[in-house]
Amino acid sequence: SQQGEEDPQALSIQEGENATMNCSYKTSINNLQWYRQNSGRGLVHLILIRSNEREKHSGRLRVTLDTSKKSSSLLITASRAADTASYFCAYGAVSARQLTFGSGTQLTVLP
Amino acid sequence: DAGVIQSPRHEVTEMGQEVTLRCKPISGHNSLFWYRQTMMRGLELLIYFNNNVPIDDSGMPEDRFSAKMPNASFSTLKIQPSEPRDSAVYFCASSPQDSSPLHFGNGTRLTVT
Numbered sequence: 001s002q003q004g005e006e007d008p009q010a011l012s013i014q015e016g017e018n019a020t021m022n023c024s025y026k027t028s029i030n031n032l033q034w035y036r037q038n039s040g041r042g043l044v045h046l047i048l049i050r051s052n053e054r055e056k057h058s059g060r061l062r063v064t065l066d067t068s069k070k071s072s073s074l075l076i077t078a079s080r081a082a083d084t085a086s087y088f089c090a091y092g093a094v095s096a097r098q099l100t101f102g103s104g105t106q107l108t109v110l111p
Numbered sequence: 112d113a114g115v116i117q118s119p120r121h122e123v124t125e126m127g128q129e130v131t132l133r134c135k136p137i138s139g140h141n142s143l144f145w146y147r148q149t150m151m152r153g154l155e156l157l158i159y160f161n162n163n164v165p166i167d168d169s170g171m172p173e174d175r176f177s178a179k180m181p182n183a184s185f186s187t188l189k190i191q192p193s194e195p196r197d198s199a200v201y202f203c204a205s206s207p208q209d210s211s212p213l214h215f216g217n218g219t220r221l222t223v224t
Contacts, residue, residue, distance in 0.1 A: 033212060042115070042202055042215030043154075088154065090213075098144065098167060099213065101154040 006089060006102040014110050019076040021105040023089030024069075030092040032065055032072045033099065037086045046074075046087075081111045117203050117216035125224055129191040132219045134203030135184055144213065145178055145188050146202040154202075160186065193223045 005024045013019055023032070031050045035043040049056045049065045049072070056063045062075040076083055089102040116135040124130055136143045144159040158168040160180045168178070175194070180186040190197055200220050204213040 035213075040217075042204075042217045043213070044215070045212035048212055098156055098159050100156075101146075103153050 006087075006105050008105060009103070010106045010108070012108040012110065013079060015079060015081055017079055019079050019083070019107055019109070021074045021087050021089075021107070023072045023074070023091075023102050025072075025089075025091050025100070025102075026070060027091075028094040029067070030094055032063075032089060032091045034061075034063060034072075034074050035088045035090060035101075037088065037104075039085075043088060076107075079107075079109045081109050083107060083109045115203055115205055115214050115216035117201075117219050119219055120217065121220045121222075123222045123224065124193055126194055127192045128223075129189065130193045130197075130221060130223075132188040132201050132203075132221070134186045134188070134216060136186070136203070136205030137214055138184065140205035140207050140214070142206045142208060142211075143180060143186050144204045144206075145186070146204065147199045148202060148218070149199045157188070157201075190221075193221075195223045197221060198223050 007022050029051050031048050033048045034046045036046050037043045047058045047061055047063050049063050051067055060077045065072045086104045086106050088104045090099040092099055118133045142161050145157040146154050147157055148154045157170045158178045159166055163180045176190055178188045198221055200218045202215050202218045204215045206213045
């Protein structure tokens with residue numbers, strides 16, 4: 001399956017700063033999801049945004065979706081050391097029944 | 112809810128041996144997915160099942176790979192014979208329906224020497 005692209009590949013910030021990760025995709029989608037993966041563990045779903053939505057919030061997470069640019073961003077505000085993980089976007093294409101995952105962003109939050 | 116359960120957590124085997132990875136999805140979930148994760152290729156979908164029926168196995172790399180789902184609560188991914196390039200972390204995930212959020216197991220780290 002063709003992966004979405006994420007940038008940056010790696011991001012290192014200080015605790016308390018905001019972290020922004022971007023995702024681009026190439027097809028029409030039903031929804032876009034963000035997942036988090038801690039080292040040695042499986043992915044955990046964070047948030048889902050539908051194709052007819054432009055912005056969604058969940059706690060310290062803010063997701064935006066621009067279907068005209070085929071892109072999404074994940075903002076983590078007031079980051080904590082515990083936010084250190086890899087973050088993946090995944091989209092459900094209109095033409096497919098399964099999710100396609102992006103290449104991931106490795107976030108390191110320094111205490 | 113125990114989540115998606117995979118076994119074993121780690122598997123080390125020699126080239127040419129048969130490897131069987133196991134997955135128990137969350138009860139009531141209709142879709143089950145097998146993914147492979149490597150540094151080079153990221154997260155790749157190998158195969159997915161809906162209501163125990165394989166829907167898309169286009170991601171299965173070779174005939175050496177096979178997957179079954181004999182019932183709603185169990186699935187296996189088999190590699191026979193295994194090769195060093197099969198070394199990766201294999202994840203099983205389930206969801207209530209297609210394109211719904213996935214629930215991942217903690218994976219099986221496979222090392223083929």
